[in-house]
Amino acid sequence: MRKLLAFSFLFFFFWDKTLAQIAPAPPIKVDNITSILEKGGQFTTFIKLLKATQVADQLNDQLSTPDPNDGLTVFAPSDSAFSGLKPGTLNSLSDKEKLQLVQFHILPTLMSTSQFQTASNPLRTQAGDVKGGKFPLNVTADGNQVNVTTGVVNATVENSVFSDRRIAVYQVDKVLLPFEIFGTAPEPAPAPVVPENGGLVSSPKAAVKGTDVAGAVSLKFHALAMGFSSFAVFWAVFGGF
Numbered sequence: 533m534r535k536l537l538a539f540s541f542l543f544f545f546f547w548d549k550t551l552a553q554i555a556p557a558p559p560i561k562v563d564n565i566t567s568i569l570e571k572g573g574q575f576t577t578f579i580k581l582l583k584a585t586q587v588a589d590q591l592n593d594q595l596s597t598p599d600p601n602d603g604l605t606v607f608a609p610s611d612s613a614f615s616g617l618k619p620g621t622l623n624s625l626s627d628k629e630k631l632q633l634v635q636f637h638i639l640p641t642l643m644s645t646s647q648f649q650t651a652s653n654p655l656r657t658q659a660g661d662v663k664g665g666k667f668p669l670n671v672t673a674d675g676n677q678v679n680v681t682t683g684v685v686n687a688t689v690e691n692s693v694f695s696d697r698r699i700a701v702y703q704v705d706k707v708l709l710p711f712e713i714f715g716t717a718p719e720p721a722p723a724p725v726v727p728e729n730g731g732l733v734s735s736p737k738a739a740v741k742g743t744d745v746a747g748a749v750s751l752k753f754h755a756l757a758m759g760f761s762s763f764a765v766f767w768a769v770f771g772g773f
Contacts, residue, residue, distance in 0.1 A: 564592040568694045568701055569608060575703075577614040578637075581622075585631045591638070595698055603642025604699045607680060607689070609707045617707055629713050635659035636667050636682075636710045642700055645692065648673040659710065667710050680704060683711035 566588055569575040582588035594604060614622075625633065635658035643651070653670040660667030670681040678689040687706035694701040 564588070564595060565606065565699070565701075566592075568699075572608070572693045572701075572703070574610045574612070575608050577611050578608050581630060581634050585627075585634045587631070587634045587638070591699075597698075602640060603697065605639035605641060605643045606699065606701045607637045607639075607687075607704045607708060608693060608701055609637070609687075609704050610690075613687075613704065613706050625713070632659045632667065632710065632713065633707075636669070637708050639669070642698070643671075644695070644700060645678065648678045648689075660712070667712055669708070678702075680708060682708050684709040684714045 565582060566579055569579050569582075579588075582591070591604065591606075622630070638658040639655055640658055641656075648671050651671045651673075653672075654668030655671055657667050657669055672679050672681070680687045680689065685706050685708065687704040687708055690703045690705050692700070693703050
């Protein structure tokens with residue numbers, strides 16, 4: 533009886549141990565873009581924009597993919613970067629422009645800090661297509677400093693917030709303003725002024741000279757008129773004698 537009990541105990545002990553070995557491992561926790569930025573502690577405005585434009589949901593869907601193809605790179609402006617904008621800048625944007633602004637901060641490719649050294653500019657963003665010349669970014673690296681240029685602002689990558697095989701998040705010191713939204717087109721050149729005299733423009737000296745001549749002629753006629761007037765008076769008084 534004792535042998536039977538001992539055998540049963542050993543059987544169930546090794547059975548449980550075997551089940552524990554072959555049981556599937558718990559799923560790896562998938563970080564979402566919101567939690568990544570919240571851990572950074574200084575991206576409140578950017579998080580609000582990600583949620584308002586529903587870009588956060590799109591990114592989280594891509595991050596939930598077990599084996600992403602190209603990954604993602606996010607340039608996240610800090611709250612101090614947004615405070616550097618002119619008052620009312622974000623409120624003046626339409627919903628479409630806000631979406632494009634957020635997507636302009638996202639590259640559809642995972643880029644490590646070392647890859648910035650050999651980046652082939654311009655880089656395509658989720659806001660547009662480089663081949664069509666819309667919403668491109670230029671990234672240059674000089675030693676440990678990485679600069680991001682939009683055609684409107686020049687920003688600097690301050691630090692790496694998060695990085696794994698799916699996504700890399702970098703903090704930038706300025707909001708990346710796309711030229712397509714914030715750029716100013718050159719003002720057209722003013723149309724040439726056509727003079728009323730058929731294209732002949734008198735110089736100031738010529739105008740002054742003409743005025744002097746006209747004045748001299750007027751004085752001569754005035755003198756002659758005074759002479760004739762005096763002669764007529766003289767004749768009327770003494771002509772009868």
